Amino acid sequence: MAKFAVCVATLVLLVLAELHVSMAVTCAPTQLAPCASAFSAASPPSKLCCTKLKQQKPCLCKYIKNPSLRNYVNSPNAKKIARICRVAIPKC
Structure with a gap:
């Protein structure tokens, strides 16, 4: 269950991330673990x-294209978290 929550949180964060990043970002869904409870x-x-x-916003399209992560990123909860965090979900 904890693994599931970490994956979900990671995907949600990636989908909702909106930040101008000047350096390379390491795409890792586990970076979204702080969003698991949300x-x-x-x-x-x-x-x-x-x-x-x-x-993680630069990685969201990669996550959306991944069949294992797609449903998490496109879920209603992920969209709600993105809206609250003011992160636009990209059109990939």
């Missing part, structure tokens, strides 16, 4: 969750 319990995302999501 995704699974429908609680508001933490500041750390939003920060991580913004950092």
Whole structure:
């Protein structure tokens, strides 16, 4: 269950991330772990969750194209977290 929450949180953050990044970003869905509680319990995302999501924004299309992650990134909870964190979900 914890692994599932980490994957979900990672995807949510990646989808919702919006940050102008001047250096290379390491695309790792596990970076979105701080969003797990927001995704699974429908609680508001933490500041750390939003920060991580913004950092992972350049990776969101990669996650959306991954069949294992697509459903998490496109889920209603992920979209809600992205909206709260003010991160646009990219059209890939």
